[in-house]
Amino acid sequence: MSHDASDDGYSEGDLRNTGMDLRHDREWDYELERIVDEIEERDAEKVGLQFPEGLKRRGPAVADDLREVVDDDVTILLSGQPCYGACDLDTYLMRRTDVFVHFGHSPMKESDQIIYVPLFSNVDPFPILEDSLDELPDPDDDPAVGLVTTAQHMNRFGEMVEWLEERGYEVHTRKGDDRLTYEGQVLGCNYASADIDADQILYVGGGKFHPMGLAMEHQDKHVVIGDPVNNVVTIADPDQFLKERYATVHKAMDAEKWGVIFCTKIGQGRWEKAEEILENNENAYLITMDEVTPDRLLNFDMDAFVNTGCPRITTDDGPQFHKPMVTPGEYEIAMGNKPLDELEFDTFHGTW
């Protein structure tokens, strides 16, 4: 999986090809002073730092910078757990450190225990906005356009709205629901910010991971991808994605023994959903885990799995598992409780 905000570079046409390298070097403002202030204020002895996968290699340099300025008795702990979003806090580290800093994602839920450091991109989005206009209708014909982006470009969101308005567009934005921090923000699992009254949506951000979810969730809308990281404008086409989903659901229709996965990550658990499935299917078995990986499921002799955790593991990594894996909505179709044409993206709401 590679659905953290910092490195979601799919190459075109291959939804499962993830890129770990940032193509552009960035200036880093990781708010050293704010972290040091908290350490001093709390008289902290243990400081935990959690970075998403693509930024983990920066951890030691941040630790060096901190150690230079804080007292000698402060211990810095780097989280070695995988991290794919603000849904994926290292709660072990959080509970055992006096200051816990989560880098690269915006808050899914504010807490005194967590310092969120957003790490905004310093890529200039305006050249790609200019290019994107070719794929949007003339504002005189249809001025309504929705604008969405990821946490790392939120620092320029207001300017982007203005830029489009200056060119005659009526820009629709929305905060979405309480899983999202900012107006116009999308997550890999939540596109409520695109529930707006416009047929066109402009997504500004790197890679295809987010816009592909967006196009799945809003299949009636035209999704233009302005990618300032790879400097390319494309149209999100969820067709292959959808074909894979239909194929998987069809395979799962033959399943008798079902593994029902409950994810124990703080922001990825849907207990009611898991219990509901279990209560209504005597051939269903509840399996709890944090990382949902092909290796771990190989140990279970099931015909199919329904994953109540992160929907992107199901839709993006699904083909890597030894048995069909479906979302809770797809499960209802596979079981014959819902018609096939109700197949939709598995949006994840709420926090924890």
Added chain:
Amino acid sequence: MSHDASDDGYSEGDLRNTGMDLRHDREWDYELERIVDEIEERDAEKVGLQFPEGLKRRGPAVADDLREVVDDDVTILLSGQPCYGACDLDTYLMRRTDVFVHFGHSPMKESDQIIYVPLFSNVDPFPILEDSLDELPDPDDDPAVGLVTTAQHMNRFGEMVEWLEERGYEVHTRKGDDRLTYEGQVLGCNYASADIDADQILYVGGGKFHPMGLAMEHQDKHVVIGDPVNNVVTIADPDQFLKERYATVHKAMDAEKWGVIFCTKIGQGRWEKAEEILENNENAYLITMDEVTPDRLLNFDMDAFVNTGCPRITTDDGPQFHKPMVTPGEYEIAMGNKPLDELEFDTFHGTW
């Protein structure tokens, strides 16, 4: 890794080749009644079951048996976390279930929260004991022999001692330390039960995982392996194992940046050890994680790693990591604080 008691079948000469299949089918006594009694007594609503890797596929059948006899409102949860020993409890599941059953390992520490179900082997050990005599000295020349085995053969330990005594041996046994449950028991990380006054040690059990650690720890002793599962008697030869360790330590001598791994699994943490290394090396960085895997460490740009967690990950899986990984003792050698000839097996003491 495959160092749980139930499936440690190395093939000869390849220390990293793990086998997940039990070669012999076993009759299973997983103490259904005892579990049901606990569920009823505690009026449990949630029951967690944790199996080691090689037995996970049995979980659904155990869940079926339980569901047939307990109330409908009892939810059975199967742990999908990797599990390699009693050191490796699924604490998430344990803390969120009313009854938590850990199968296949003996207690590392008793707790009201945990029901341990040992799953003894029903393999007959006496034919292999008979064969093992060829590799032991005549009792008239040297009667002293140590006897050790794994948790799954403990049910026959007393009989095995008697059998050897009847044939003229003076059988030395020892409980070891508080990490071990039974007299004569070994763990992959602890061979204190072989600290006995005899030059010969007979290990009875499947595979080479345990006797190889035993031979590393007690290099002055002659270790005979009587393997009743694969029906073969061999002599444990730790030479290749040791060569690999020396090679790794030599590579690590060039390291500047060190990753110090602290394992967050309940029975695999050595905090003082990790902190001590960190305090004395300004180029050391503390990394916390539960599963210590090559994938996870790839994200860290270090020259070498010292693993304060499970020693068998270091010694057995070590070559799979992208950078040299050493035990805390080997780290002292690599840093020049100890001579090379003090290289020894990294025994793990204590519980939690």
